[in-house]
Amino acid sequence: MSQELLDLIVEKFNTLHGEESIVESKLNFGKPMVILGTEKWDLATAKLLHDDEQLQFDFLTCVTGVDYEEHMEVIYNFYSTTLDQYLYVKVNTSREEPTVMSAEPIWKSADYMERETFDLLGIDFPGHWRLKRILLEDDWEGYPLRKDYITDKKALGLD
Template sequence: MSQELLNTIVEKVNKTVGKEVLFFKPAEDEEQTEEKEEVEETAKLNFGKPMIILDSGDWNLTLAKMLRDDSDLGFDFLSCVTGVDYDEHMEVIYNLYNSEKIYYLYVKVKTPREKASVVSVESVWKSADYMEREIYDLLGIDFPGHWNLKRILLQDEWEGHPLRKDYVTDKKALGLD
């Protein structure tokens, strides 16, 4: 079922975006990969659950609404949004769930470290509200379209974003010396 679901997701996402943004390696091609040029899989099973990887330019409200409203997919619940800072880029990960058919989808959205930005899905899944604000506050990823994007954990005058790898702290001033 998971591979079948992944195939459906890939087909519908590529159709919605209007170009082939998702690529996965069919199981029978695994032995042939040595001969072929290595291409990063952007759709795969992650611990048996479908996962897709998109660039921030391909992630938009139309795609999010399709994932929620499509009769074959119906991801009606956003259970978690988290951000990750890698040396070369940043990611926002959405954990989606279909509460009727009981299946999951992980959507990873990559964004450049400089001017990190991912379209807000708060208008599609209300549960994104505080989670996007927390990511904005701690990692500095902007969520255009969010109705109230401001700090949620730190004071308004706080400088920087403490979960970024390039964040510098004065440990002595914080009493952590």
């Protein structure tokens, strides 16, 4: 079923955005995964995943970010409680101005997770209702999970 679901998702994304909408699609640990550029992750794509009768991804289980030095990535893990199916969506963005449209208007569970990703990696989520630091103090400088983040390990007692 997973390959059929992946094929269906690719078909629907291509119908919505055109043939070049997906950077890569494959099964990841037996579950469908698609990789998109940030320009293809928009409200229409999110609504498609949530509202389409064949998809019904009504539960966003996890949002996280990764710094790969050459680019950054936001990973969304979705589950359909109605159809018992999973999907991973990876959205690539630049390191210089990392921006990924917020999923929070569609899935309220994205609220805290996108704020955490913003706080620790500096990825901006336009459309988020209240994007601000959630773990670190407001005047904290930098983003601790970035590979180029410099710490004074001695001052932190880590040396």
